[in-house]
Amino acid sequence: MKLTRKNFLRLAVGGAIAACSGALTRTVRGQGLVGTQPQTDDGVRFGMVIDLQKCRREAGCSLCRQACHQAHNVPEIPDPQHAVKWIWNEPAAKVFPAAGESFSARTLPEQLPILCNHCQHPACVRVCPTQATWKRGDGVVMMDYHRCIGCRYCMAACPYGSRSFNFEDPRPYLLKPNPDFPTRTIGVVEKCNFCEERLAAGKGPACAAACPQGALVFGDLSDSASAPRQLLEGRFAIQRRPELGCGPSIFYLV
């Protein structure tokens, strides 16, 4: 073939298309089209069991929330619509709406703590266009505040309302900043990180450590000898909206 300008352009365009499609197939193959990574690369699935018989024996208790929000520089924003929350209390009827109409004796407390469910098939991870939120091999759903573009698709996708967006600069609302944990800027999404910084140091989550009743039990759900699994074996537990297929790793013992 003679190398005319036309042929040269043809080759260049053809080469570019081939390179692009190659790169695309690689990424598609590498990540799975619907976000179906192997669940637990390292055979661990961290989760938590919340014992509702122990939780909130003291009315109005929010020690877990205080410990978490202090440790992670979560701002106290007065406007409830701009609030940032990692773990907090909600009315049980709102958390488990399906359990609402029942003639049996009340089995759920008025209020119960909720946090990110660190799902097995997290909808937020599936929709995030930049992989700023991703699932670790041990099941912890992570968040990169420096990669997040603030599109809030994860907030639309999360069926649990576990994600918060920084509508305002959070720093003026920090009462006692913790120098060991990063603060955030406007325009990024954040949520509970299962205390990955404490897990790395061999400690359990701050909320569990702060509960005087020991109502929050953290551990490896794939290990039948772990504390949460032992609890789950003996009692009836519920998850939030399991029918959606996300596979929440937070269980509530009734």
Next chain:
Amino acid sequence: MLDKALVGNRSYWGWLLCLLVLIAVGGLCYLRQLQEGLGITGLSRDVSWGLYIGQFTFFVGVAASAVMVVLPYYLHDVKAFGKITLLGEFLAVAAVVMCMLFILVDMGQPSRVLNVLLHPTPHSLMFWDMLSLSGYLLINLVAGWVMLQTEATGLPAPGWIKPLVLLSIPWAISIHTVTAFLYSGLAGRSLWFTAVLAPRFLASAFASGPALLILLCLLLRRCTSFDAGREAIGKLATIVTYALAANLFLLGVELFTAFYSGMPEHLESFTLLFSGGGLAPLMWLALAAALAAFAILLVPRWRGNEKLLATAAIMIFGSLWAEKGIGLIVGGFDPSPLGRVSAYTPTFPEVAIVAAIWATGALLVTLCYKILVAVRAAD
């Protein structure tokens, strides 16, 4: 050819000046949003998408609707559309640019937008939306511009232009399908979690886009020497009639499933949308306007009357704008995953930013159409 946009009478320049003022006001508001964050909008942790994303969704439909003039002309040889295919393509260009701007202003960290390309994520529909929208912009820009140039120079069109225009047909369907998939793939949002969302999006797009095109044709005839012709406008009106019928049918299908099954989740969002929530008056108004416009369009004698047709087109555009650009997106967040119903009221800066993007779209349409009319007048 661009120089043709620089010649105009007083009202032309006055119109451009109005648009530029709107863009400047919105631009200043956007600077404030960059500084202070999205907290200056009416968005909240419960209603985390609002006017910006709603407008984005609606204008993807307007962009896709260019296919409704391109397809009949290129596949069915409908000669009447020969004069207006370029109008459709340039409208698509302006609409896609608006969509991209709406996405950009909605971002919390717009400076990181290229992360979407830096970390390509095929399991996110947002990634596909970005690809399909930019591809569609490119196709229409190139096709529109090259066709206009062939008209100006009188030379035959290059051979590759027809395959490109034909490619734009499935591409147009894809942009709005992918946009619907952004929503209908979310299991936790019952208003959006319906397989009929993508077809419904297409139906409302093919009604609202051609309705806008009818209005633009009538406007061009009044303000310039360009006349699309009665036949083209009449055919557009027929397309709008069928598309609107399909859209109303699909809405009815949705309502049947929700209300007959009585499933609380599906019931709740529709009940809130049409009776409980703050959007209810707007939704009823939109529905009434759509039904009234449909009645006008159904009668051939009324449809043929240009005053009535223009009224119907305005009603349809407004109705579908309210239904899709506001009701569907904002309504999808009610109730929140924790059962809360929050009022969403756009703030002044938010509305000013939206107005600036509308003005940008109008500016692009004006400039493109101005060049087109000048080229045709020179023949």
